[in-house]
Amino acid sequence: MATHLITGAGSGIGAVLALRLLERGDDVVVLARDAGRAKQIVQDLPGASVVVADLSQPGRLSWALSKQNLPDRIDSLVHVAGVVDLGDVADLPASLWEQQLAVNLVAPAELTRLLLPVLRVSQGHVVFVNSGAGLRANAGWSAYAASKHGLRALADALRAEEAEHCVRVTSIFPGRTATPMQERVHHQEGADYDADRFMTPESVATTILTALDLPRDAQITDLSVRPGVH
Template identity: 55%
Template sequence: MGTYMITGATGGIGASIAESLAARGHELILVGSSADRLAKTVTDLGSGAAAKTQTFDPNDPASAARTSRVRTLVLDLSEPPRIEAALAEAGLPDRLDGVVHSAGVVELGRVADLEADEWIDQLMVNLVAPAELTRLLLPALRAARGQVVFVNSGSGLNANPGWAAYAASKHGLRALADSLRAEEPELRVISVYPGRTATEMQRKVRAQENAGYEAESYIQPGTVARLVLDAMETPRDAVVTDLVIRRQPAP
């Protein structure tokens, strides 16, 4: 079994990926900005809540074993210069089989309306923090010939009106992944481009678009997690470099 770090692990795609990795018996380091939400995520992993397939029993050895392999790390990704000190204090393992960058923020707005702080916030969390975290984890990743997964977005491939700052951060994330892949040939680097997914971020986006939100209208986080795990478990003679996921239109 391996050890994986997941950012944005308290909801949506990150939580679903954590559930899938936990079910396979891997050790997890869950990263989030809220200790309370991280604690809830660990409880949900013990109950299989993300997959909605199990009933929690605190006396169940399988549930207890799952949560015993999980540790949490509170990290503010909006301030990348502080990441190094936080990791040093946390005392992370010398080998890391993978890191999944799933954290992200979004603030829609036209170029004429977005102010500098809104650009900075999205660039820090969506691009600079993953770059800094990856830099700091490279020795552990190299030791395990590990994987780096960047959960990008359709906005990392195309930029639409009102999405300039978010799309810029995600285009940058794509460039980060491509450069890392070329610089670190022994690592497997995967960029994932999900379409609109049923997450709290999507709920916020729909509110900013002055539109309604119905979870069943979007790709489910568990579906994205399943495809990401398939890519991560590809035999070592191949690598899925870019994974584009789009919702299947209704017949």
């Protein structure tokens, strides 16, 4: 039985992944942004533990975690949480750049730093659920894509740095997935949302589980997954 800490488990990919891990008997710790969200997650994911910390304030993560009980062993840290606000460079204010960089890049870096001591002991696994935008930036996606390109760089550097501690690092690059975030993106794009056109969160969760369950003699470093052809 392994212990996993997951961000972004309140909905979408993270929620499905947490449920799948709980169903197979693993321990799951979920990070929630506030007490209200934590209460809802406990109801939705019976058996999961919750810690409260706001990823939009990376500089306060250390303080927040120090006030709560974390497991002595963590086998995987899975970064799923993210925010997106679209807009052309000419129109996007600094506040939206700062928010997306904080949640999508700086917070994963800081949370990883804080948990590395226990991950080293367990020879654990860090999984960054990135995005197709982490490989290519399209018009209107500058801030989000910049945060995801940075997340890829973070993963690559971390993998090289932690190899001596046998910590595995994986980047998953999902294409469009039928999640509440995708519905929000379509609203921002002014497009109709049809969930049937996209991958399900279950499919992406299966991809993450494949990386987590790979035997110790190998690791998936980078994996892109796209919607099937209909």
